[in-house]
Amino acid sequence: MRLNEQAAGVFIICVTPFTEDGALDLPSAERMVEFYLERGATGLTVLGMMGEAPKLTMAESLTFVDCVLKCVAGRVPVVVGVSGPGLASMAELSAAVMASGAAGVMVAPPSNLRSDAQIRSYFSQVAQAIGMDTPFVLQDFPLATTVMISTATIIQIVADNPNCVMLKHEDWPGLNKITELRSAQASGAMRPISILVGNGGIFLPEELARGVDGAMTGFAFPEMMADVYHAYSSGDAERARDLFDAYLPLARYEQQPGFGLAVRKYVLAKRGAIGSATLRAPAPKLSAADIADIEGLIERQTRRLEELS
Amino acid sequence: MRLNEQAAGVFIICVTPFTEDGALDLPSAERMVEFYLERGATGLTVLGMMGEAPKLTMAESLTFVDCVLKCVAGRVPVVVGVSGPGLASMAELSAAVMASGAAGVMVAPPSNLRSDAQIRSYFSQVAQAIGMDTPFVLQDFPLATTVMISTATIIQIVADNPNCVMLKHEDWPGLNKITELRSAQASGAMRPISILVGNGGIFLPEELARGVDGAMTGFAFPEMMADVYHAYSSGDAERARDLFDAYLPLARYEQQPGFGLAVRKYVLAKRGAIGSATLRAPAPKLSAADIADIEGLIERQTRRLEELS
Amino acid sequence: MRLNEQAAGVFIICVTPFTEDGALDLPSAERMVEFYLERGATGLTVLGMMGEAPKLTMAESLTFVDCVLKCVAGRVPVVVGVSGPGLASMAELSAAVMASGAAGVMVAPPSNLRSDAQIRSYFSQVAQAIGMDTPFVLQDFPLATTVMISTATIIQIVADNPNCVMLKHEDWPGLNKITELRSAQASGAMRPISILVGNGGIFLPEELARGVDGAMTGFAFPEMMADVYHAYSSGDAERARDLFDAYLPLARYEQQPGFGLAVRKYVLAKRGAIGSATLRAPAPKLSAADIADIEGLIERQTRRLEELS
């Protein structure tokens, strides 16, 4: 099961569960996989930015990926984030996870790239390093990387590299980039690729209206993304927006940079998806006031969803 | 009417209206002032980042401020953004607007500052340059300035400069900074200052719960902030959140960096607050799809507010 | 005397002289002009980054430019830096100085630009704003602006805007950019432009060998640049390098970012070119150890130059 341009639905960006003392928590990883699949995931993505990937050793990364792949057992495709400062480590990790059964890998550009030519050249080197038979996802996330990838450059990267099959779109603002890419595809200026959106899904209704294939992002209530996607896909855009609006106050709260991952893990632990909300240092800690905020938001969200059902 | 640490409620960050051909539109400025005051503004702030201040010449800035001050005629305090690359221009603009009747000025740090000591030293120079009898607002907006001001540094700036009377808080994430500052104030480690929040108000309920005095930000439906503030202040936090949630989908859409100002001006023009949605170049332009998004969001927002009334 | 692509030699980046108490020092400006012209300047550039331009009010900027233009009295072309956050102020300043007799203006990109298309579009707006009959210099200085302008983008900007007649080249590393641009020019892919180099001239011999037309930069011994340029132009590259090497230890010391301007003004004051070494705040101050360094470097430089003469 190789990732291709037909990928659609909701690929959940997985957290990496740790025990209270910071060790990899593989039993939690198993529960988490089931939790995500039960809530409508059509794919999983591990070792992303919100998966605390840089905080793992290479051995831990491989152990975690193997555990997830074993639990998933082919039910959905699994994408593995392999971004990093060097191509050799990227190639090593990529080869290992593809051999273990991953569907593809995901790469964000390093923060020193600036000009279009630098970005284009970098992704050609990536495509080469991971091998042409390894499908990859181009992650476009300027808020985190400081790298601004123009629409024209994305089109060039897709043309240059047959193994670039998906865009993880999280430019902000980024709605018109979607429109431009879909228009390039329609006119034949770009071969079809899958576009899945990020940013915790907080623009999901508008992004679906612009023609994306779904979402690849995280949220402690991943059913939001699956339900919005299905309502929209089945033609009920108003229902999609009603659902979205019910989750939006918490999604917005979880979308605070850096801090949001502590929120997400708190809620996932509360919901039983993982055993502990622990993050590895350096990491923010939730205060009592933060927890009060979250509990209040969940309570209101629950009421609102009941009104909608 | 000098700004002081008692300032509270909602200070609206004003847009700067232009005619279709990009000239200052003073008749629109007059309508806009009335529009904001009718919707509950307890203060106005002009020449902020969302006021396209850097796109005005000095003469235009002074003309616009004078026009706004004349329209307001003392009904509410008016704060003027004077941030800029040089202290001499800042002092010149500051002196001119205070002479015309402004209540105080607002200053964001230039983007090259990094260490605590550099930031602290800069604000002492600012306080000196504008004069100790000119109250100033410290604008803490890392997403736009790239300058990270720690809580300890804010406390030092307040201690150093008696004319620092307010924090425009728009760190993101920033809720715990509010908690820390209010706690410093409670323990006597910092003299009282007013804290008004920014970021389009998209964390307003949580920020009010942390003890802020209100908001100083913009949104094409400024009544959201006034109504949320009043509901919260009168003890009805649930009502405050219901109102907030109704406006959140559009507020989120308007909060897209850079692009959001085009959204705001489109809606303000549609609502009759200003004559034209024109921005000065360089500026984003709304596409047909963007306008469809906005119209759909307003329609849903209107329905939701009717259900709440 | 309009600036054009034939400009060559050494355009000195002028400091802006202040009195001890920080006021504009126009008598010093007059002395400085003569000092620079006597040492071989074929042009002058005022209100550059090293001219503390952002620290002047608009009125001061105009007064200073007028003073310099009057002193120069047409003996050499004068370029005026007009970079700034807004196009309206840029157009205003540009129109005023061209009316007073400036030969052209210089523009560096604002630090938020990233993609090739953003940079290209910005310079088209600049060219429009200043007017097609105002020649302009594109300043390419990534260390200061964080904007990386690729060779391909420079070629496009030159093609887009007939009034772009010169590149102030201070990319670092940047030697191969010169080679690429000269090769584009040779092949007809770019119309001829003047290329003058910056960075205090610390790569001047290599840059001359790559085909630049001279330097547009500052150094407290501007005769270094003029002498190196003339030796090189008259075919004596070894003599050019001997001279360069003699000045390099001090040039390197003056090339420290930010701090270097305090060094430059100290030496210019010591040499009698200006009345005071004062910088406007915020600014670094020289310590006793710094002054000892500088005095020692000048002493060695003097000895070395005597050996060469």
Next chain:
Amino acid sequence: MRLNEQAAGVFIICVTPFTEDGALDLPSAERMVEFYLERGATGLTVLGMMGEAPKLTMAESLTFVDCVLKCVAGRVPVVVGVSGPGLASMAELSAAVMASGAAGVMVAPPSNLRSDAQIRSYFSQVAQAIGMDTPFVLQDFPLATTVMISTATIIQIVADNPNCVMLKHEDWPGLNKITELRSAQASGAMRPISILVGNGGIFLPEELARGVDGAMTGFAFPEMMADVYHAYSSGDAERARDLFDAYLPLARYEQQPGFGLAVRKYVLAKRGAIGSATLRAPAPKLSAADIADIEGLIERQTRRLEELS
């Protein structure tokens, strides 16, 4: 042999040699070690930024370090760069190299740190992660990391962490930071630490005069640093400067960010220290004009050194 605050002289920042096809070149590593020791190295530092550390896999890093340690065989202390995005990988690498006989490790801050408190907290986490019995070098290199560490923060980091024994100083400008730190040490405000300077040694004479203990940096003629250090230490500051000035033109050329490593490897290969000048991608390539520059600079340098001997 653990690194401590007495470390002095010249620690050469080693390149990592690769064969033409990009594989680790261990025979060259052996030659390089002898080359550096013969030219006066009192220590070696591997896996630094100029050692292409991020381009190695973990296994390659360990192989290379082991090879170097074996060749050195205790003749001088070896420091290993362990900077990276995650503390777990840093701890793993650190433990491995200390077990193999390294004298200490070196850590630069990740580029997202801004406020003094963030930087201070990060280094406490580092000190904890590597273990209190692992001495570490704090690398202060804002041009590469974008992190500005104030003098006050360095003093706090030294106070917080007994295992912080050395500062690799490469702030630019940074001379007064040295003066401030040595003054803090003299007054008892900071315990003694070793300060070795970077930046290719291009401020070495001035830095020695400010009281540093030597250099920890790279240059294809490492004898420059050793000879300057010895001349200065033996009381002949003028001789130190004469030697320095002879090497400065090439040192300046090699100090071009990113590009400079290609220059360094070219010269090291030419001098027989390593078998190939190959860099791993992404990497700059020298043009014919670059090579002509370098050859010319070496020729002049040779002549100048002969005049001095």
